Amino acid sequence: MTTARKYNVEVLFTGVPKKSDFKIVEETLRAIKDGEFLAEAVWLSVDPYMRGAVNSSTIGNTMIGEQVAKVIESKNGNFKVGDYVAGMFGWRTKTISNGDRVRKLDRSIYTDDKLSTALGILGMPGATAYLAFLDICAPKEGETLVVTGAAGAVGSAVGQIAKIKGCRVVGFAGSDEKVQYLKSLGFDEAINYKTMGSLKETLEKTCPKGIDMFFDNVGGEFYDTIIPQMNKSGRVTIVGAISQYNLENPEKGTRVNRSILGKELTVKGFVVYSHLPRWPEAFKTMGEWIDKGQLKYNETVTEGFDNMFDAFAGLFSGKNLGKAVVKA
Ligand SMILES: NC(=O)c1ccc[n+]([C@@H]2O[C@H](COP(=O)([O-])OP(=O)(O)OC[C@H]3O[C@@H](n4cnc5c(N)ncnc54)[C@H](OP(=O)(O)O)[C@@H]3O)[C@@H](O)[C@H]2O)c1
Structure with a gap:
C-alpha cells in the first residue's frame, strides 16, 4: 500500500493566502493500472499564478502546481522507473499519472544538479x-x-x-x-x-x-x-x-x-x-546561452514538503531571488 501526502485547499483565499487556507492530508493510493506510472516528487514549484488560479472548484481538492518527479513504478512503456518528469501534479508527494501532458525530462539537459531548472529557467x-x-x-x-x-x-x-x-x-x-x-x-x-x-x-x-x-x-x-x-x-x-x-x-x-x-x-x-509547442525552441536557445555563460539564473530553495506554504507566501513578500522552488 502506497500513501501520498498532499495540500488540500480548505477555503478560498482572501487577501494574502494564509497557512490555515490549506490542510495537509494523507491519501492511500490504489495500485497503478496498465498505461500508468507512479511518480514521487523531487522538486515542487510555487508560482504567483497559483494565487489567482484557486477558485470555488479547487476547494477541497489538491492545490495546483507543477513538480519534477521521479518515476518509481511503471506500467507505461514511455515512462520507465528512474525517469524524471515534469507534470502538473499539484502539491503532493506521490502521483499516479497516465503520462498525459507530462514532460519527460531529457537527462542530457536536466542533469542531477539541474533538475529544478525544469520548473524555472528551462521551464x-x-x-x-x-x-x-x-x-x-x-x-x-x-x-x-x-x-x-x-x-x-x-x-x-x-x-x-x-x-x-x-x-x-x-x-x-x-x-x-x-x-x-x-x-x-x-x-x-x-x-x-x-x-x-x-x-x-x-x-x-x-x-x-x-x-x-x-x-x-x-x-x-x-x-x-x-x-x-x-x-x-x-x-x-x-x-x-x-x-x-x-x-x-x-x-x-x-x-x-x-x-x-x-x-x-x-x-x-x-x-x-497558449504557446506550449514553442517551449522547446525557448529551452534550446536559453540552454545554449546558459552553457556559454551569457544567461545566469538563481533559485531560492525551501527545504521540505511541509514548508511549501512558506515558499508560496514568500512570493508575495519578496523572499525569493530568482525562481522559488521547494525540495521535497
Ligand atoms: N502570463 C504568463 O504566462 C506568466 C507566466 C509566468 C509568470 N507570470 C507572472 O509573471 C510575474 C512574475 O512571475 P515569477 O514566477 O517570475 O515570480 P517572481 O518574480 O519570481 O516572484 C514574485 C516577486 O514579485 C515581487 N512582488 C510581490 N509582491 C509585489 C508587489 N505588491 N509589488 C511589486 N512586486 C511584488 C517580489 O519581488 P520584489 O522583492 O521585487 O518585490 C517577488 O519576489 C507574476 O506576476 C506572474 O503571475 C505570468
Whole structure:
C-alpha cells in the first residue's frame, strides 16, 4: 500500500493566502493500472499564478502546481522507473499519472544538479521570459527596456535576454540585495522601488532617451506611470500584475489610453500555456546561452514538503531571488 501526502485547499483565499487556507492530508493510493506510472516528487514549484488560479472548484481538492518527479513504478512503456518528469501534479508527494501532458525530462539537459531548472529557467517561467519578450517587445539593438519584478524568475531572465540583444536594461526590484544581483547580471540600472521615492523622477533619470519596451510583471502604479513615458511605437508586454493579486478591492488606476493612442503603443498580454509547442525552441536557445555563460539564473530553495506554504507566501513578500522552488 502506497500513501501520498498532499495540500488540500480548505477555503478560498482572501487577501494574502494564509497557512490555515490549506490542510495537509494523507491519501492511500490504489495500485497503478496498465498505461500508468507512479511518480514521487523531487522538486515542487510555487508560482504567483497559483494565487489567482484557486477558485470555488479547487476547494477541497489538491492545490495546483507543477513538480519534477521521479518515476518509481511503471506500467507505461514511455515512462520507465528512474525517469524524471515534469507534470502538473499539484502539491503532493506521490502521483499516479497516465503520462498525459507530462514532460519527460531529457537527462542530457536536466542533469542531477539541474533538475529544478525544469520548473524555472528551462521551464514555464523561462519560456515566458523568452517567448513573451522576444515576440511582443521585439527588441532592437540600443533600445531601452524597463522590466518590473526584475529579480524574479521571469524578470531576471528577460533583462538578460535584452542584454544579449544589445539593449539598455532598467530593472525594478524590492531590496538592495536584489539590486546588487541585477547589477551582477549586467543590468544597466537596477532600482529598489521600495526606497526610490518618485517612480516618475526615477524613470526620467534612468531612461534619458525614454522607454522603448516595457515588460510588466507587476502592474498597478508601475503600469500607470511607465506607459505615459514610453517612446513613440513602444511595445508593452504584460505577463503579470502581482501587485494586484492579493487586493480585496480592485484599485483605480490612471487613464493611460491617450498615451497608448498618441504614441501608437503595442500593448499585449501573454499566457505561456497558449504557446506550449514553442517551449522547446525557448529551452534550446536559453540552454545554449546558459552553457556559454551569457544567461545566469538563481533559485531560492525551501527545504521540505511541509514548508511549501512558506515558499508560496514568500512570493508575495519578496523572499525569493530568482525562481522559488521547494525540495521535497
Ligand atoms: N502570463 C504568463 O504566462 C506568466 C507566466 C509566468 C509568470 N507570470 C507572472 O509573471 C510575474 C512574475 O512571475 P515569477 O514566477 O517570475 O515570480 P517572481 O518574480 O519570481 O516572484 C514574485 C516577486 O514579485 C515581487 N512582488 C510581490 N509582491 C509585489 C508587489 N505588491 N509589488 C511589486 N512586486 C511584488 C517580489 O519581488 P520584489 O522583492 O521585487 O518585490 C517577488 O519576489 C507574476 O506576476 C506572474 O503571475 C505570468
